[in-house]
Amino acid sequence: MKEKLDKKVRRIDTDIDKLRIKIKDSNSLKLEENVFDEPTLKNLYKLSRKDFIKELGGSISTGKEANVFYATGPEKELAIKIYRITTSTFKAMDPYITKDPRFTNIRHTRRDIVFAWTQKESQNLKRAISAGVRAPEPITTEKNILIMEFLGENEVPYPQLKNITLEEEDAKRIFEIIVEYMRLLLTKANLVHADLSEYNIIIDPNTLEPIIIDMGQSVTLEHPNAREFLYRDVQNILRYFSRYGIKMSPEELLSKIQAK
Template sequence: MSRRSKDEDFDARIDALRTRIKDSDDLNVEDAVFDKRTLMDLYSLASKGVIDALGGSVCTGKEANIFAALSGERVLALKIYRISTSNFNVMQDYLHGDPRFSSVKGTKRAIVAAWTRKEYRNLLRAEQVGVRVPHPFAMRENILVMEMIGQEDAAAPPLKDVELDAAEAGRIYQKIIEYISLLYNQAGLVHADLSEFNILY
């Protein structure tokens, strides 16, 4: 098979991932997210049955983009760390402070992949002690596959976008304090970026 035929076959397989969810043209976002290596990893996840289709953008963060995906009838969240624009130095500092990843060195892609593994493991640890976090299903390189928190195919809003009365605000405050305590005392973890921007209601 010629190089061009292989590329066309690869493109066709990737296109097949986005046939079942509307707004899939969001795949045409900047190359910072969907470089060829990331597309190959997405295809690998699909080949293993982790995801069936890739959908539209859910949100964009400082280091990653989150997209909807389907696995059977279940809607999942795919967090894809941007290799070219991620803050390499900050990630490296956090990893070097964690004995589980003290030996990680090398390329930017290797650091981002280790960061993704760390987030996957931390989500599992938080879940095990009773903190309500998205369940992580799988990860590959810079892609983290998680439970979609929300109703049907709509993601839950961040706390910053929700209007609360005093009673509900008090209830949520107490629940967050409970989760912080569980995370520290039971899982041995501290959330370094906890805010109303990344708490879902």
């Protein structure tokens, strides 16, 4: 078994060499080797040839559907989110995407759904930013790969909200900004995040400002479950911030978010 795995890893290493993508930390890639199937490697190579990626770095996160890696571009640090095609919980994606009117004519094979999902995340991030929400700027997509602005400095990613402890005063200010972002998303971008929680909010440590991430599952208000997703987001946010003394009913928060 081990031998087989070693062989597989070696083969991937050779492929990477062949593709001439510079790898900063090949050990972390070995752990993540199931992400780098052959088509993904080819697409990474394509992106490096087009000069989007200069150097691929270590793993930032291994999630249920995607892996996020650090990389450098010609000018800036990058985050590269790679949706897994074979091991992703792709069934969970289906209702979010097949009921979205923007994606009605995509084929429903696993690959096609993952590719559409990647594009959807990029489009949703753009719409959020245009509405005035702070989110990582999407740079480009290639099949199941999304390249975006790196939220962090000198290879160190900024923390998730769930991993920091705040002064009550700062927590209240962050809460207000999140409420305003939810309002802008809904009223200006016509979007419901649909997975908003302390996991998908990053805190810029310089300004203690929130940044919203992970918008692959976000839907427009036309989606049949949009209201239900919005209510869930509202409950998640209120549950998290109650520890900082913020008490509000879901209905009150909803009315704030819906105000034009």
